[in-house]
Amino acid sequence: MNEKGLKRNASRRLILRIMTYVLLAIWAVMVLFPFYWMVLSSIKSYASYSSEKIPEFIPREPTLENYSTAFTQVPLSGYFSNTLIFTVVTTALMLIVTVLAAFAFSRLEFKGKNLVFTMFIALMMIPSELVVITNYHTITELGLRNTFTGLILPSVTSVFYIYLLKENFEQIPDELYKAAKVDGTSDFKYLTKVMIPICRPTIITITILKTVECWNSYVWPRLITTKQSHYLVSNGIQELRENGIGRENIPAMMAAVVVISVPLIVLFLIFRKRIMEGVSRGGTKG
Amino acid sequence: MKVNKAWLYLLPAALFLIFFMVYPLLDVLVYSVEEGYNSASQTFMGIGGYNYSYVLHDPYFMQAVSNTFILVIITVPVSTGLALLISMALNSIKKLRELFQTIYFLPYVTNTLAVGLVFMILFKKTAYTDGMVNALISIFGGGAVDFIDGPYWAKMFVLCFYTVWVVLPFKILILTSALASVNQDYYRAAKVDGASGWRVFSRITLPMISPMIFYLIITGFIGAFKAYSDAVALFGTNLNAAGMNTIVGYVYDMIYGDSGGFPSYASAAAIILFVIVLTITVINLLISRKQIHY
Numbered sequence: 001m002n003e004k005g006l007k008r009n010a011s012r013r014l015i016l017r018i019m020t021y022v023l024l025a026i027w028a029v030m031v032l033f034p035f036y037w038m039v040l041s042s043i044k045s046y047a048s049y050s051s052e053k054i055p056e057f058i059p060r061e062p063t064l065e066n067y068s069t070a071f072t073q074v075p076l077s078g079y080f081s082n083t084l085i086f087t088v089v090t091t092a093l094m095l096i097v098t099v100l101a102a103f104a105f106s107r108l109e110f111k112g113k114n115l116v117f118t119m120f121i122a123l124m125m126i127p128s129e130l131v132v133i134t135n136y137h138t139i140t141e142l143g144l145r146n147t148f149t150g151l152i153l154p155s156v157t158s159v160f161y162i163y164l165l166k167e168n169f170e171q172i173p174d175e176l177y178k179a180a181k182v183d184g185t186s187d188f189k190y191l192t193k194v195m196i197p198i199c200r201p202t203i204i205t206i207t208i209l210k211t212v213e214c215w216n217s218y219v220w221p222r223l224i225t226t227k228q229s230h231y232l233v234s235n236g237i238q239e240l241r242e243n244g245i246g247r248e249n250i251p252a253m254m255a256a257v258v259v260i261s262v263p264l265i266v267l268f269l270i271f272r273k274r275i276m277e278g279v280s281r282g283g284t285k286g
Numbered sequence: 287m288k289v290n291k292a293w294l295y296l297l298p299a300a301l302f303l304i305f306f307m308v309y310p311l312l313d314v315l316v317y318s319v320e321e322g323y324n325s326a327s328q329t330f331m332g333i334g335g336y337n338y339s340y341v342l343h344d345p346y347f348m349q350a351v352s353n354t355f356i357l358v359i360i361t362v363p364v365s366t367g368l369a370l371l372i373s374m375a376l377n378s379i380k381k382l383r384e385l386f387q388t389i390y391f392l393p394y395v396t397n398t399l400a401v402g403l404v405f406m407i408l409f410k411k412t413a414y415t416d417g418m419v420n421a422l423i424s425i426f427g428g429g430a431v432d433f434i435d436g437p438y439w440a441k442m443f444v445l446c447f448y449t450v451w452v453v454l455p456f457k458i459l460i461l462t463s464a465l466a467s468v469n470q471d472y473y474r475a476a477k478v479d480g481a482s483g484w485r486v487f488s489r490i491t492l493p494m495i496s497p498m499i500f501y502l503i504i505t506g507f508i509g510a511f512k513a514y515s516d517a518v519a520l521f522g523t524n525l526n527a528a529g530m531n532t533i534v535g536y537v538y539d540m541i542y543g544d545s546g547g548f549p550s551y552a553s554a555a556a557i558i559l560f561v562i563v564l565t566i567t568v569i570n571l572l573i574s575r576k577q578i579h580y
Contacts, residue, residue, distance in 0.1 A: 020375045024382075027372055028389045030451070034404040035392070037418065041407065050414050054421050101299035108292035116296070123307055129512065129534055130560055133317065133552050134310030136541050157302040187291065216397045218515050222523075223542050234399045234515075241403060242522055250407060257400045268395040269388075276391055280459050 038261070042066050042254040049251045066255035073245055075228055076256055079236035086151055086221075086232055087214035093156045094210050095203070101162045103191050106169035107177065124159045128219075136223050146230045151221060155214065161206045164281065168202040169195055205278035208271055215264055233260045317553035330550075337554035347555060350531040356442060357449060357532070358510040365450045366502055369457035374491075376458070377465045387462065394455035402519020405448050409433035409520075434520065441521065441530055448516050453509060457502050464498035465491070500574040504567055511563050514538070533559045 041049065043062040070076050104110070105117055135154045144150030172195060180190045196203065218234035225231055231239060237253075237260060245252045268275055317323065318338070322331035341347050372390070376383060393401070408418045411432040420430040433440045468491065476486045492499075514534040517525055525531035526539065533555065540552035 017379075020378055021382075023375050024372070024379070024386050028386060031389055031392055034401055034408065034451075037408060038401075038404045041404075053415055055415065055418050097298045097302060100295040104292045104295035108290075108295065110290045110292035113292075120299075120303070123303060126307060126311060127508075127512065127560060127563070129537055129556050130314050131307050131310035133537070133541055133549050133556060134313040135306055137313075137549060138305075138310075153302075154306045157299060157306070159303070162299060212395055216399075218399055218518070219538065223538070234397060237397075237400050237403065238518065238523065253403065254407070257403055260400045261396050264395045264397065265392065268392070272388060272391075275395070276387075276459055279394065279456065280463055 035261075038254045038257050041251055042258050044251050046249055046251050066249075066251045067259070069245065069249065069252040070255040070259065073252070074236070074240055074256060075231075076236070076259065078229065079231050079233045080259075082148075082230060083215060083232045085148060086155075087211055089148070090152050090155050090214050091207055091210045093152065094158060094161065095207060097157055098161045098165055098206065099191070099196065099203070102165035102169050103187075103195065105162070105166045107191075107195070108187065120159050120162065124163070132219065132223070139224060145224055146227045148230070150224050151230070151232075155217065155220060158210065161210070164206060165199065165202055168199045172198055201274070204271075205274055205281075208267070208275055209278050211267070212264060212275075314553045314556060317550050318557050320550055323548075323550040337550045338558070341551055341554045341558065344551075346526050346531060347533075347536050349526075349529060350533050350536040353442070353530060354511060354513065354532045357446060357513055358507060360442075360446045361449045361453070361510050362503060362506040364446070365453050365457055366499065366506060368450065369454055369461050369502070370499070372454075373458050373461035373465055376462050387458075390458050391455045393452055394459075398452060398515045399519045402448060402516060405444065405451075406434055406520050409444050411436070435528075438529060441528070444520055445513075445517055445530060448520060449510065449513060452516060453506065457506070460498055460502055461495065464495040468494045497574075500570070504570045504574075507566050507570065508563055511559065511566075533562075 040057070040059060043064065043066070044052075044056075044059045045061065045063045045065060048060065101120075105113065105120075139145060139150040139154070142150070144153075176194060177190065180194065185193070216234065217232070218238075221232040222235045222238070225235065228236075228239070237256060240253060240256060241247075319333050319335070320330035321334050321336040323329075376386060376390075379386075409420075410417050411420060411430055411434070416424070416430040417433075419433065424430065431437070431440050433444045472490045472494070473486065476490060481489070512534050513532045517530050517532055517535060521528040521530045525535045531539070537552050537556045537559065540548045540555060
């Protein structure tokens with residue numbers, strides 16, 4: 001190749017490189033813009049927000065007044081603590097149920113193990129839309145609407161997490177189990193003292209995934225709660241939009257949106273690697 | 287007799303699943319064939335296909351079906367293609383890569399309802415402002431459109447746009463790791479042979495990541511067919527009034543909500559949805575078996 005050709009090649013590569021970065025930057029702006037916009041709108045005063053024919057990109061007099069409006073005019077802190085209780089209890093129960101089941105499938109021997117496991121896996125294909133109808137009926141019959149029990153119980157099990165953890169448990173060498181048996185360690189002690197510590201990364205991953213799922217769940221809470229006292233953040237914000245301050249006071253609604261979004265974003269920034277790894281192994285949102 | 291302890295460990299999971307998944311699954315089939323079911327007295331008049339016929343003749347349901355299909359047909363190819371483009375761009379750079387990856391993943395961890403409200407604000411036209419997007423349009427000389435309460439295609443556009451925004455993080459994540467795991471020796475060999483960029487892409491990259499692309503297409507179809515909360519975030523809970531209902535939205539409205547209290551119709555609609563999704567998944571699997579290069 002002569003010098004001219006080399007040069008042309010190099011400049012072509014440079015253009016390609018620049019175009020790549022431009023493309024990536026455009027999409028980054030598309031992703032970040034709504035977040036910028038919600039923060040921006042939340043710190044504009046109601047008067048200035050509604051007087052701007054063309055929205056301004058930098059607020060002239062930033063104010064935190066909307067945040068206090070959001071917390072005082074709407075039981076936002078109530079939605080928050082409800083969601084927190086719901087998320088923590090559901091995730092904790094899910095962990096117990098999942099660890100026990102994964103342990104049985106991976107370590108213990110019993111008749112019909114393969115059959116039962118196949119049946120579990122088959123349940124992964126059942127869409128939640130199919131079962132929600134009866135569950136709604138069941139919970140209503142039991143008088144559990146507007147209770148945490150009614151919110152939590154149907155949300156506990158996730159077959160997929162059992163599967164994920166079972167796969168991980170099975171990677172622990174048999175020798176450890178045999179050695180523990182020789183020492184007279186009970187199965188349960190082996191589970192809590194050996195298996196759980198070894199598989200901690202996977203357990204943390206499913207904990208985070210379930211937390212995200214709980215924090216964002218909307219359909220079930222909407223069906224099961226009719227009273228503000230038991231709203232979670234998702235249906236709380238929806239209520240706010242349709243019957244509350246969101247109808248006219250958009251800056252205050254945006255303040256509420258910011259408050260609701262922040263916890264998960266913080267969680268994500270802390271556990272970024274874990275979350276992305278976990279989702280690539282087992283996320284389904286899409 | 288000693289009961290195997292393993293069952294004890296399985297018991298909690300089994301109880302939860304039987305009570306909240308297996309039983310409801312059977313029950314929904316029963317519901318869907320009970321005609322004239324009354325939820326107050328829990329009685330029904332007969333067994334038959336009336337519920338299915340009612341649902342299939344309900345204009346709201348047909349509207350929901352057509353909305354859902356349009357949404358699926360637009361968002362699945364667009365989001366998969368866009369994700370492929372972005373992932374390839376991501377894979378070709380080193381600087382700022384982690385930063386971009388982190389940013390792109392953000393929509394995955396945000397509350398669909400909450401961020402949907404921001405999209406609504408961006409697109410909405412109100413008495414005092416045309417909104418951010420319309421301000422942008424007017425720079426290019428276009429007239430203001432109400433994307434939230436206006437013409438059908440404007441609303442559909444926002445719904446598709448938001449859906450793509452929400453589903454992209456997952457697809458980008460999967461494709462970036464698929465691209466990164468392609469053996470670099472192939473690319474080196476292609477370089478030695480002097481293969482063109484397009485040839486490298488179509489003969490090496492695409493075949494090597496085709497299993498992941500098909501995985502994304504299948505999960506994309508399933509996910510898009512179940513669209514619901516995105517639409518609620520943008521247009522409010524009364525989706526029938528907005529003309530933007532989805533199949534899942536129809537099911538929930540039938541259980542509870544403005545037209546609620548008809549579990550039989552809800553069940554029939556849910557089963558129809560399940561059959562549609564199953565059919566399309568099977569077709570996808572059959573195509574992929576012929577096409578995928580493992």
